[in-house]
Amino acid sequence: MEQLFYYLKVSWFSIKRAPLPYMLTVLILSLGLGVFFSNATFYYRMNSDPLPDKSDKLFFPMLMLVPYQCSDCKPPPVLSYSNVAKLDVSTIPSAKAAMYSADGYLRQHAAQPPTPVTVRITQRDFFSMFDVPLLHGTIWADNQARDELLLSKATAEKILGRTDVVGQQLLLDDRLFTIIGVLDDWQMLPKLYDAYNRQYLNPVEDVYLPLESGYDYNYLSSTNSSTFDDADFRKLATDGRNKALHQLQYWVQLDTPAQQQAYRQFMANLVTDEKAAGRHPSAEANQLVMLRDIVRYFGGESADIKAFAIVTLLFLLVSVFNASHLSLNRYLSNQYEFSLRRALGANRSQLQMQLLVDMGLMSTFTLAGAAVIAYGCTKLMNSLWPANHLFAGWDVQLMLALAVLTLFCSYLVTLYPSLRASFGSLNKQLKE
Amino acid sequence: MPLHLLFKSLQRRKVVTTLLLVQLAMTFALLLNSILLAQQTRQQLQQSTGLPLQQTLQVQLKPTTIALRQYPALGDLLTRQLEAIRTVPGVVAVAYSNQGPLLQGGNNGNVEDPDREELSRANAVPLYTVSADFFNVLQLQVLAGELPQHEIAVDGVAKSPVVITQSLANKVFDDKPAVGRLVNRGPVAAVVADFYGQRWAGTVNYNSIQVAPLLGVDWGYSLLIRTTSDSTTKVRQALTQVLQQVDSNIEIFYIRTLAEQQQLLYSNEFGLASLLSLLSALMLLVSMISSYSNAYFHTLKHQQEIGIKRALGASKGRIFTELLSENWLTTALGAVAGVGCALVLNQVLAQVISIPSLNWWLPLLTCTVLLLCVTVATWYPATIATRISPATATKAL
Incomplete structure (x- = not known):
């Protein structure tokens, strides 16, 4: 320990002798690491798997069951109610749920000002498929229409001031609904069950309503809906159920490869039967997309973050080169001192130990600087790309990664100078 | 050396x-x-948008009650809102629209000549349902035909006349005169100068406009207001209060100039x-x-x-x-x-x-x-x- 303090003392003296080059080295390395880390945070979190145990078991089936002919089209990214009904016949999936999102206004009573809320209109298996935690109450007994809803914990607290509110009634768009459940804290990031059109960047919804009630009460999709015939958007209860009005996402849980293969075959048979019955003219273009691949399938990956990742990596490299350059100059300036120590009997391992302590000290300063710069850079990125703000959070894993990266970069920066100082010709170094 | x-x-x-x-x-x-x-x-x-960016305001809003989102209450609300805004000093013209221009995406559909469906089809064309003053607010120059003066329901028995932009007319009718011809949305009443519609649409200058009552406002609607060049800020400051006084059962999502909207687009x-x-x-x-x-x-x-x-x-x-x-x-x-x-x-x-x-x-x-x-x-x-x-x-x- 005494020896360590000695090394630290020597390092400190060395820094004090020429503080500016040292500060510049630390600053440049901190800049490179900070900028790289802030973007890496977004990149890492946007590409993280919110359901690592299930993401290879949940699938989004898409069919080309549309009343127009297209030979090389992808199937629509959302399904019609009637197409979902045809898929729903299958008993192969362990769980299945159709869903879409809508907007609404929630209040306790007519005299209260309305609170805008996002509504997920779905079926009961949604909660088990996406591991949605329940704090109070229960979910719907079946998939029938009912005037019952579930609230997120934050919404219950915001509207009613507490979470134990099961059985109470609320007005959602002037219709009376009974609260049957309140969710626990839950934020699925990225929100992969709603990936089209970059919706996966948004937070999960405030209110959960049965799918059939959503159609009965004419809740239109707030994200993506399209018609391929003369369906009227204002008549969801009738046209929405019978015509080619597409607005539903549909997820199935297929636990084994055998189930997945069977479901693919089921989809193929369905399309063939429908075509034979003259209900659609297009060739089969079925898709069964895994949850973890859904963003890529819809082409929704964040190009800006990706482009900036390339550039920040380049910047980190430049910073490492620059810091190495400065570090080399610093060591060359101190070379006489190193050589003198070698001449007076210090062996190479002792010098290497001294340089390792130097590196440790530099890593500490750099880590602190990088964290500050990364924080500022994250704030800046949030203000320039506000849509990504949910992905700005740091966790222990990310901080550890930054620390390891800082150590590695500091090691790279001091590696060549230390080798040159320890292994150069002593005579030559003393003469210089 | x-x-x-x-x-x-x-x-x-x-x-x-x-x-x-x-x-x-x-x-x-x-x-x-x-x-x-x-x-x-x-x-x-x-790039040119064909729109008066600085002195045009766009208010995006939505009624918070179901009754106000449907006719006849919606028609009454729109009339009252337009009348109230017209009285604000500095307002030159005001119109409603199901959506504003300069958007990423929105309400759109195919526009085609029914006689040459495949050849003439323009995909993902923004479809606007507007009041008659829309063209005046956006100062759109009429290149051919006459602008509709009265609202005719889009889903009525008689088809509501359609106004299309020049580049869309050229695409659908192969550079031939469009006025009086039929597209799948209705008869073409006029052709107006190009303006920037939606970024994700096939071509940003393709636009199809119908002067008609709004079909429904579950996705909200826009009020477009052109002001005199020196009163945009004052009008903007007054708008929230004016609209709340007309009816407080609305949610105003934003009030922006079209210049700000264009900035947001990119x-x-x-x-x-x-x-x-x-x-x-x-x-x-x-x-x-x-x-x-x-x-x-x-x-x-x-x-x-x-x-x-x-x-x-x-x-x-x-x-x-x-x-x-x-x-x-x-x-x-x-x-x-x-x-x-x-x-x-x-x-x-x-x-x-x-x-x-x-x-x-x-x-x-x-x-x-x-x-x-x-x-x-x-x-x-x-x-x-x-x-x-x-x-x-x-x-x-």
Whole structure:
């Protein structure tokens, strides 16, 4: 320990002798690491798997069951109610749920000002498929229409001031609904069950309503809906159920490869039967997309973050080169001192130990600087790309990664100078 | 100083020079691509929209009760809102629309000539349902036909007349006159000048407009207001209160000028260009620090050599130029390598974002910027070198 303090003392003296080059080295390395880390945070979190145990078991089936002919089209990214009904016949999936999102206004009573809320209109298996935690109450007994809803914990607290509110009634768009459940804290990031059109960047919804009630009460999709015939958007209860009005996402849980293969075959048979019955003219273009691949399938990956990742990596490299350059100059300036120590009997391992302590000290300063710069850079990125703000959070894993990266970069920066100082010709170094 | 001697001088510091060259090449590559991206974003923001951007306000709003989202209450609400806004001093014209212009995406559909469906089809054309003053608010020039003066329901027995933009008319009717012809949405009543509709649409200037009551406002609707050029701010400040007084059962999502709306349309590109510019500035700073440190260290290490040169008759100016020349040579070599790096980076970036390819004059401009920065950075160490006395040479003896 005494020896360590000695090394630290020597390092400190060395820094004090020429503080500016040292500060510049630390600053440049901190800049490179900070900028790289802030973007890496977004990149890492946007590409993280919110359901690592299930993401290879949940699938989004898409069919080309549309009343127009297209030979090389992808199937629509959302399904019609009637197409979902045809898929729903299958008993192969362990769980299945159709869903879409809508907007609404929630209040306790007519005299209260309305609170805008996002509504997920779905079926009961949604909660088990996406591991949605329940704090109070229960979910719907079946998939029938009912005037019952579930609230997120934050919404219950915001509207009613507490979470134990099961059985109470609320007005959602002037219709009376009974609260049957309140969710626990839950934020699925990225929100992969709603990936089209970059919706996966948004937070999960405030209110959960049965799918059939959503159609009965004419809740239109707030994200993506399209018609391929003369369906009227204002008549969801009738046209929405019978015509080619597409607005539903549909997820199935297929636990084994055998189930997945069977479901693919089921989809193929369905399309063939429908075509034979003259209900659609297009060739089969079925898709069964895994949850973890859904963003890529819809082409929704964040190009800006990706482009900036390339550039920040380049910047980190430049910073490492620059810091190495400065570090080399610093060591060359101190070379006489190193050589003198070698001449007076210090062996190479002792010098290497001294340089390792130097590196440790530099890593500490750099880590602190990088964290500050990364924080500022994250704030800046949030203000320039506000849509990504949910992905700005740091966790222990990310901080550890930054620390390891800082150590590695500091090691790279001091590696060549230390080798040159320890292994150069002593005579030559003393003469210089 | 002859070029080969400069090369020789650089060769004496192989590692340091190599590190500097790599940095300069990468800085050059990033700087060049940042300029390209910034240039592209600027062009996007400056492209003609065909709209009065500064003095047009867009209010996006939605009734908070179901009753107000349906006729007849909705019709009454719209009439009252339009009347109230017209009384605000500085308002020239006001209209409602199911959606505003200058959006990423929105309500759109196919427009085609029913007689030549496949050949004439324009996909994903923004479909506007508006009040008659829409054309006046956006100052859209009528190129042919007459604008509809009364609202006719889109889903009525008689089809509501359609107004289309010039580029859409040319696409659907193959550059032939469109007025009086039929598209799948109704008979064409007029053709108006192009304006920017939706970014994700097939072509940004394709637009189809029908003067009709709003079908429904579950997705909200827009009020478009043109003001006199000096009263936009005042009108904007008054709008929330005016609309709340008409009916408080509404949610106002935003009030923006169309200029702000256009900025938002390219906010992602603007964000990336800003970040790259900031990063380029940092890289230039880092390169300047490197050049400074390199020149300063070189001066300190070679004081005796410089002293000897001075003793042998080299002027201060020559020493100064010599040191600068060394850095200029390094920068020039870095720029040559940087062109290759810039090409690679451009190709890599083009795989993820839309970025123009390199042109011939941009590398020259970037090289000039880099040379300027390096010159500024080495100026002080070069000045120090000129202060070295010829007497320093005697210390070597």
